[in-house]
Amino acid sequence: MFTRLLKYIKPYRTVFVISLFCVVGLAIFGAFRPYVLKEAIDVKIANKEYNGFVIYMVIMLALLIFEVISQLLFIYYASWLGQSVVKDIRVKLFKHMLKFKMTYFDKSSVGVLITRAVTDMERIADIFGEGLFMIFSDILKMIVVAGFMSFINLKLSLIVFVTMPIVLFATKIFQKYMKIAFEDVRTEVSNLNSFVQERVTGMKILQLFTRETTEYKKFKAINERHKKGWLKTVWYNSIFFPIAEFLASLTMAMVILVGGFNAISENAGTTLGDLIAFTMFIPMLFRPLNQIANKFNTLQMGMVAADRVFKVLDTTSNIDDSGTIETSHFDGNITFEDVRFSYIKDEEVLKGISFNVEAGETVAIVGATGAGKSTIINLLNRFYEINSGTIKVDNTDIKDMTLSSLRNQIAVVLQDVFLFADTILNNISLNNPNITEEDVVNAAKSIGIHEFISSLPNGYHYNVKERGVMLSSGQRQLISFLRAYVTNPSILILDEATSSVDSYSEQLIQDATDKITEDRTSIVIAHRLATIQQADKIIVMDAGEIVEIGTHKSLLKKEAGYYKNLYEVQFLKAEVV
Structure with missing residues (x-):
């Protein structure tokens, strides 16, 4: 352990050597003083000789000064x-x-x-x-x-x-x-x-x-x-x-x-x-x-x-980033082929699911809590490694791509928004030098939230404090949505993005979603089925398996269908309210 620690000294060899010299100086100068004093007593004081006594005192003073200098340099x-x-x-x-x-x-x-x-x-x-x-x-x-x-x-x-x-x-x-x-x-x-x-x-x-x-x-x-x-x-x-x-x-x-x-x-x-x-x-x-x-x-x-x-x-918990393919844009074709995954060994969360998303499609994934919806998003971004199967984007295995190029083309808006104790501008750009303040302002205007940001003290330079406590949950969600939008991603993912916002914020996000999803592959995960009725395809999941795939209208036509049951239960609750 100590030998391993000493390896980090190599770039600072000169300072290390100076410190060692100071250590030697402390030892020698300190030990010499009693010896000089002994000689002064035995040679001069005992014999009552005044001549040369001052020289011994000067030598002791010099040794003391050198010792002090050595200690000062050593400490520093x-x-x-x-x-x-x-x-x-x-x-x-x-x-x-x-x-x-x-x-x-x-x-x-x-x-x-x-x-x-x-x-x-x-x-x-x-x-x-x-x-x-x-x-x-x-x-x-x-x-x-x-x-x-x-x-x-x-x-x-x-x-x-x-x-x-x-x-x-x-x-x-x-x-x-x-x-x-x-x-x-x-x-x-x-x-x-x-x-x-x-x-x-x-x-x-x-x-x-x-x-x-x-x-x-x-x-x-x-x-x-x-x-x-x-x-x-x-x-x-x-x-x-x-x-x-x-x-x-x-x-x-x-x-x-x-x-x-x-x-x-x-x-x-x-x-x-x-x-x-x-x-x-x-x-x-x-x-x-x-x-x-x-x-x-x-x-x-x-x-x-x-x-x-x-x-x-020494922990080897890194995602394998041995892929060599760099890409600056995806068409947006996504393929899951017999994908199996478990967070805990022998407890599968995804049980061999397969589906395709065509470029430019808006696909919704629905299902009960724990069905595996968010897991699909985590695997697409390679936050976790799959147990078996293949995930492809544009017919290329995502493992063959570099992590940075993969994630740079996928923007995710999460249900649980995390904001840093920084300005709104920095929370949106995340200090990306390729995203200017002008880009952020233009993006905010295009999705209709520029007025809201401008109304805050200092506008885009308003500090939202730790975890964004100075903003409401709806406002935090809008900032998170703008963060994804400003990167101009090839693939957009909305993971329960409107589940905790008010009606006004939801309408802003819905309007922005219509703009950003146009001609762009989008995956929307939602509990509220009213928000995904216009999706090109709806994937219905239950207990880690895909039970139904189709459009909103086609799925409602299935007698005793899983999606139809979810839809009827939700709207029945809404009518009761």
């Missing part, structure tokens, strides 16, 4: 490197997610995916800014300090080195348990994000059905688990760091005790400078050891986050 470049690597991974992740099949999103929580793309990425950045380089810096500093201590006074160094294995063992145990704890924390963070995102999005439903108290209790339970996860890490920290601090203080006391007796004894080989240097060296040795444990926390969180992100990157 290590953080810069971390953010640059994360930017590259995040872009790669989002690009990868854009190509996923709809099946992946059907089964994945939005909150979890947001956590992967945002929160987990910041934890990965910490690997470089606070984890990896800091651990390397601390280890290098410990090695240099240990070398200086051994060179100055081996006897006192052995006292220090005896306690280090104990701290190292404690650090290893601490690291093991912290990894488990942080995995639990990341899981609970994902659950929390997912829960909050879904409840905020569906707040209207919660309030309509007075579920506030129930959801509040659920949130408290999830938050409690999140708290317990973090408290587990706090508990491990509260045990480890006092133990490490106690061992450091105990080591310092032993060094002062033994070194003090040796310094008093004239022939013991320990000087006052040695003692002063060791009182500086010991914190420099033990503090990094304690910090390594702390940085391991950061590193563990980063590695857990990286593991989760790479699992998404």
